[in-house]
Amino acid sequence: MTTVARLSPLANSLREFDDRVLSPFTGWTRDHWAALADHLLLAARRYASGSHARIAFPGAPGGYGADVDALEGFARTFLAAGFRVAGEGGRDPLGLMEWYAEGIAAGTDPRSPERWVRLDEHHQARVEAASIALVLHLTRPWLWDRLAPAVRERVVEYLAPAARVEYPPNNWVWFQIVVEQFLASVGGPADRGVVDAGLAFTDGFARDGGWYADGLERSYDHYAGWALHLYPLLWTEMAAGDPRAESRRPEYLRRLERYLHDAVHLVGADGSPLVQGRSLTYRFAAAAQFWAGARAGVPAPAPGLLRRAASGIARHFVEHGAPDAEGILTLGWHGAWRPIAQSYSGPGSPYWASKGLLGLSLPADHPVWTAVEAPLPVESGDYGLVVPSAGWLVSGTRRDGVVRVANHGTDHSLPGSHLTDSPLYARLGYSTATCPVLAGEHAGHPLDQSVVLLDGEGRPSHRTGFETLSAGRLASGTLVGGSRWRAHWVDPERESMDLGVGRSGPVRLGPRICVISAVRGPWEVRLARVSAPAGAGNAGGHGAEYGAEYGVLRVGGWPVPADAPAPADASAGGRAAASNGTLRSRIVGGPGLEASGVTSAGAASPLAPWTLVPWCATPARARTDVWYEAAVFLGGDGGSGERAVDGPGEPPTVEWTGRSAARVTWPDGTADTVEVPVAPAPSGTEADR
Template identity: 30%
Template sequence: MKHLVRFGLVASLALSCFAAAAHPDGVSRPVVQGSVAADSNVFQLVNPNYTQSPFTGVTREHWKAAARYLLEGAFGYVNSLDDPMRFPKQPGKSYPRSPQQEPTAMLEGLCRTLFLAAPLLKEDSTLVIHNIRVADYYRHQISKLLDSTSLTYIHRRSPQTGCTQTLVEFGALAVSLFAIPEVLWQPLSKEKKDALAATMISYGDGPTVPSNWKFFNIFILSFFKDQGYAVNEALLTEYLDKCLAHYVGQGWYNDNPAYDYYSMWAFQMYAPLWSEFFGKRYYPAYAQKFMENFKPIKDSYPYMFSRDGKMIMWGRSITYRFGAVIPLALTGLENDPSTNYGWMRRIASGALLQFLQNPNLLKDGIPTLGFYGPFEPAVQSYSCRGSVFWMGKAFLGLYVPASSPFWTSVENEGAWRNELVAGKAYSKFQEGSKILITDYPNIGASEVRAWCDVKLIGASEPFRSSENYNRLSYSSAFPWQADGVPGVVSMNYIVKNKKGEWEPFRLYKFKKFEDNVYYRDVTLETNSNVRFNLADIPLENGILRVDRNLSTDSIQVRLGHYALPKLHGEIVKERRKVKDHQVQIISNGEYQLAMVTLDGWDSMQAVDAQGVHPQANESTVINVSDSFTPTPNHPHIYATLMLWKKAGEKWTDDELVPVKGIKCSADGSTVEVSLTKDGRKTIRFGEQ
């Protein structure tokens, strides 16, 4: 490896003026226009423009610099045109786990780093990194995919072979071929063009996974049709129809079976780009439908980000991180006067900085598999180290012209400016997906509640029932803590099952959203006699939970709040008694969390943990416990407040206990809650 790139790349207009500067640790860092970038492991924002971008200082030129910042790290592993994008394996479940998987891992590195390189090459085809001409490198490596003597050689798919990861990466390659054919495609000889077409079409004209994967086939077939090659157009239109069938409304697609960021960094990225590159010319009716499905993005998705643009840790492949902002950037393709482009860019740039300025993002010069830093509970076995460059999808927003209002509008805070006023919580329910998005102006945080209904036992994809999906809610302020410590849980229930193991809930059934109450039923996977009715009520400073335990077996049950990482010294713990209710408060110097038992619980404690939080090695979570024994005709209600504030802010008694009283009907089907501020709330579970 030539350079172990681990620097803060300067965001400068003079992006081509780089030279290597030696440092005592042996790491080469950039020199720009004679000044050395800060010696740190984060992206350095140079010459921020707070006139154009008053909240982040980030402009389109900084986006280009950020793309190069990440690309520099990848090219730290390239000494010559022959060197593949081969990166160090992160310990854990990620692949390659055998030599046979190496070519696929290198293909991921090649095709995914192209998402960083292609937008830069579109504006400067002479780009050089570490003395390597970037355009020459990618053309050479694409040619090596066709060379049977090469380490990176990819066989053509045989008719007997199903779909593999190669389909994914060739789909990504087709996106870049569409974007910069003058750089990647046109310079190739006819012989290489024909060979590449034959290899890629062998994957595109074949089976796929019934999810967003269909777009990989679509892009492959579409690109080569555009270049005059014969393709299976019947299959192309079949996959277009099936992609449209995933749409459920309000900007959301179902990725079969989940709702997660794949709706955004897959469906709502591929569809508008395909429409722009190809669909509007060849299949205008399909393009029109995809763009109709894209339009609602601006009305709900921006609310899933915090006031300062932070994204929520939620769902699989979270290691792709800020790739989730790409639909916000692609709104610039529409030039729609009703879109608040200044807010779209403020969110997108804020999410970029959320990660690029976190010192844990990079290791060995490239991003880790995790959220901020390495975090094994958030890693799936289908990922390799090069997979992280799927976050490069964000930079496909650079295909939006510099003259677009997405880039030229002045940043603003959108709904947080006037619509989301302090003193209330605001919820947006998505009818098709049953997703609930909630914003909390008092701390500027966002929250999401979404689908999870997959068994772990016998699962081929166990991550679908894991903490990635099974939390009661997910917050931009409080990334989820893993269930690695027996008997300790964060933002979920756990029940001690018949094997003596603490088992989290994962089999949720959405019931309704009514009067600002989000209703679900849940059953324990290993024992159908353990079942609850759940009701979530967002409040200005947190959540009121009113849950009915319908279990017919005796159980030990616990419920956990969000967790706090240890960031600035010890986590402070405080117990109070307010209005005859037990209150536990914890504070880490940034936020404080409070949990209040209103009804149904035996005990409460703040529990320390190690190695289970994505932000720090040490963390603390508040858990409440109950030893439940069923009593015929006597419903058992758990009423719990899960609250938060910024550290240092004082709690009033009414903020800690904003409930005046709780009254349950004889059969437990209704629960009336009297609130100090918002009047009376009636929870209607219905019959058992």
């Protein structure tokens, strides 16, 4: 059993507000959210400079330095203050607007020792400027309109460089649009052409099913909701009456409504969001997408479901130690755990969690606050969901409340690239109950949720740059998807910053790998084939050109958080399992995958002291153009009392019907025919399957 965090004083105090009639699933109401915001804001004041322009939270400086860290501390907590006061119609018993007004006056004064980093001095200031501009818009009657004329002029001067500085081609373009729109609203030097170009460019991020990619790469993560859906609709509010905003808003709303249908399926019953993608240290920022739907008035999901999802996320973190006993949001997930953040992140960075407080901008009589909570999809029943744009096969199971994703569509890269795999993007699976291995010797060497070839030195290959083959559903409801890639090994450039994505460096190419996933409930049948590239020799079932460079094929299962290393009986004969008493990960190798084990990785994720990864592998060099199969399980531990390697229940079975199809029989008795790509028979040989 993994260690349960002792409730913080904040978590204990919030439980006194619980209302199980209005909120039967979380107990949370608007009072909980308001108390959380006030707690964070009052704790932040202890670390403010004399005039409040800088908030320097404790901890080592981030990769961009202390000046940027302090600006983040101000701007990101300012979001929370703005939402809090806007939703109260200006009522401000904590004096938030006056307190932050003093900071604005000092931060925009170039002669002040507390002055802010300028937009043309450091690119991170361009991010923080958008938060400042947004809150000034939301709280205009109570802050902007009461600033001295000289301070308003300095604010405009501070924001003015936004039109002429460079923004990366991703969600950052919206920061520029928001700043320009605010400048236009106050008679500042706004550039209409910059806004028009930004709007047109971000249109290119839209994908099927209401999803957005974060830029032109296959970047699907929480930014889809807390940035790429949030800012367009807030911009239309800022630009109300502008024909550009009026014409675009219906399409933004349509996309958000469709996206939220998927998003509510990606929250676990315990409130955990999917542990996938970078910037996870922003924690309950993941709730912002649901509040965005409520604020915009989407017809569905219903207000009670939107609040259930948002409150579940916030409650999950509060009851797992975020904020900490001092009221601080540290770099981490639950508690402090620096490796989950990127190298540029500093002590003020986690306060972008303030985005998740957006619901407080809605008054207490808004339907999202007055509706009775509705259950999450994973609380209503088992389901399988396909997200074609991201190449995700989503499986939720009511029994354990876990949501899983089989990933065949996102790696924060482009097809054909040869980068290292980012643990947060390129793994074959993610869930709300597990975390990829993010630190230690296995972080840069794919182990969990992977299909790899080991080279002569035992180093695993990478899959970034894969080609998505399919993502769909069979008539039985079973989900099927696949991808293929050129196995490659990379010596990453050591000097590059950790941006949470794959790294470049000298590359050595190997054979091709194809993986097909069939998913039903807590089980996945994973089919894998190694093929030598066209033109490579093939002797005895091996690509001769590559025979000395690769060997074992290894299939990694789900990473389970645990308090101790795996027991000695965790694997045998191609079967391996890991459990923490509540959650079990299991892998059962088919013919040819008779080797197995459980790797115990210490301090590898923020969920527990140990991460246990079961795997199976070929005992010797993998054969080419042969399909290998493994059954992979993640779900609640049945407590069957069987040996660690066995239970719960029998795995699905696979029978091959020629080279192009496998018949999979699932534990519930359902039988599916799964078609697989046909590989050309090696010259002079007969393909085995």
